[in-house]
Amino acid sequence: MTQQHPITPPPELVAAWCRKANDNEPMFPQVAARAAQWGADQELEACCEWLDREGWSGESRQLRAARRPKPSSLKEQALKVLSETELRHEWTMADEDIIRRALEQLDD
Numbered sequence: 001m002t003q004q005h006p007i008t009p010p011p012e013l014v015a016a017w018c019r020k021a022n023d024n025e026p027m028f029p030q031v032a033a034r035a036a037q038w039g040a041d042q043e044l045e046a047c048c049e050w051l052d053r054e055g056w057s058g059e060s061r062q063l064r065a066a067r068r069p070k071p072s073s074l075k076e077q078a079l080k081v082l083s084e085t086e087l088r089h090e091w092t093m094a095d096e097d098i099i100r101r102a103l104e105q106l107d108d
């Protein structure tokens with residue numbers, strides 16, 4: 001039996017991805033994207049664990065933050081849209097959607 005590469009997803013996980021794949025789209029691209037993300041996450045965690053063991057825990061946190069940044073909040077997205085539309089002098093439908101969703105989250 002050949003040894004499995006350390007970032008090869010377990011068969012159970014691949015089966016779960018296949019079950020979650022959208023029936024309306026080809027399954028392979030969705031499963032391939034999930035597999036690539038899973039592998040990248042495994043490698044990042046292994047690197048961060050090594051840094052932690054070597055006494056570089058601050059750098060480990062910085063690496064994780066740089067490679068897996070948290071998505072912008074809706075407020076941040078809306079402010080970015082406003083500053084960009086000032087320069088462009090036009091709105092897109094996507095811009096309007098972000099602004100509308102941000103405003104809908106505000107209390108009356």
